[in-house]
Amino acid sequence: MVDDRDNTALPTLVNDAESGILLFGITPPRLSTAPERVREITAATLARLDFLDVDGLALYDIDDESDRNPAERPFPYLPTMDPAVYHAEYLGEWNRPAVIYRCVGKYPQAELRTWLQTADTDRVLGVFVGAASKDKAVRTRLPEAQALRRDVRPDLLLGGVAITERPEEHLRLLAKQEAGCTFFISQVIYNADAVKSMVSDYYYACRDRQLAPKPVLFTLSVCGSVKTLTFLKWLGVDVPRWITNSLLHAEDTLAESYEHCLANARDLVAFCRKLGMPFGFLVESVSIRRVEIEASVALAGEVSELLGRGR
Numbered sequence: 001m002v003d004d005r006d007n008t009a010l011p012t013l014v015n016d017a018e019s020g021i022l023l024f025g026i027t028p029p030r031l032s033t034a035p036e037r038v039r040e041i042t043a044a045t046l047a048r049l050d051f052l053d054v055d056g057l058a059l060y061d062i063d064d065e066s067d068r069n070p071a072e073r074p075f076p077y078l079p080t081m082d083p084a085v086y087h088a089e090y091l092g093e094w095n096r097p098a099v100i101y102r103c104v105g106k107y108p109q110a111e112l113r114t115w116l117q118t119a120d121t122d123r124v125l126g127v128f129v130g131a132a133s134k135d136k137a138v139r140t141r142l143p144e145a146q147a148l149r150r151d152v153r154p155d156l157l158l159g160g161v162a163i164t165e166r167p168e169e170h171l172r173l174l175a176k177q178e179a180g181c182t183f184f185i186s187q188v189i190y191n192a193d194a195v196k197s198m199v200s201d202y203y204y205a206c207r208d209r210q211l212a213p214k215p216v217l218f219t220l221s222v223c224g225s226v227k228t229l230t231f232l233k234w235l236g237v238d239v240p241r242w243i244t245n246s247l248l249h250a251e252d253t254l255a256e257s258y259e260h261c262l263a264n265a266r267d268l269v270a271f272c273r274k275l276g277m278p279f280g281f282l283v284e285s286v287s288i289r290r291v292e293i294e295a296s297v298a299l300a301g302e303v304s305e306l307l308g309r310g311r
Contacts, residue, residue: 010055010097014157014183020307021280024300025058028081042090048297053309056097059083063103074231097123104145105131105138116153127159146179162186164194165238170201183214188221191238192264196271203277215278220261224254224292265303
């Protein structure tokens with residue numbers, strides 16, 4: 001693994017609002033997976049990532065979102081391991097930081113408090129995610145979790161989610177920044193114009209308020225099948241009609257989506273650099289198909305080159 005940054009660089013990059021942060025996102029194994037199989041999956045994942053120059057992993061916290069979207073989920077919801085447990089018990093060989101997502105509504109405040117108290121801030125950053133809908137029953141609300149972190153562990157760097165498709169999302173980013181967020185990670189993006197509008201609104205709103213904008217990391221995910229495309233849309237991802245058409249009619253859907261992701265990355269790199277907006281990328285696969293996972297690793301390698309990082 002070639003890297004000119006030390007293994008605890010991610011917190012510094014976030015604190016300094018540097019551009020060029022690169023993360024790779026993974027979902028922990030299913031909760032029902034046997035420990036030996038979890039170790040095998042983890043070893044395979046780390047082997048795939050071994051050549052990549054990334055600043056850290058993002059470990060997702062999967063929640064049942066049927067309350068947000070009553071349509072049938074293209075891939076059935078199956079509970080996965082708590083990302084904090086997975087990180088602590090199985091990722092000891094990963095020598096770089098991890099951004100651990102917390103769907104805070106799933107957890108009592110006492111459990112969140114314990115995690116905050118025990119997290120190693122050299123290796124762990126957090127992203128708090130609120131309820132998928134206002135009607136969902138929750139144990140801890142997002143503002144309560146943010147306040148708990150301020151009281152218990154203010155040195156733990158906290159990120160927030162950015163949904164570029166929502167109107168006036170920049171105002172939500174400003175509110176999250178005021179609540180302690182020092183970086184943001186977008187939902188999967190296919191509509192670069194919507195992303196640029198959000199980023200531009202946020203950047204100029206910060207300037208008007210004499211605030212330093214925080215880094216926004218743009219999430220890229222390849223799409224290798226009609227089913228994966230349907231799932232992306234079920235998740236709320238805005239896939240423009242012309243891209244939908246190109247994916248549906250392509251001879252190779254995966255290769256076509258790969259090129260769209262790379263084109264969006266180039267577009268956003270140029271846009272943010274011209275604007276002076278701190279930015280980065282998170283690359284993932286929403287599918288568990290090997291071919292899509294391997295394509296996401298290759299995409300992360302190309303994005304690394306776009307950012308001028310070593311290979």
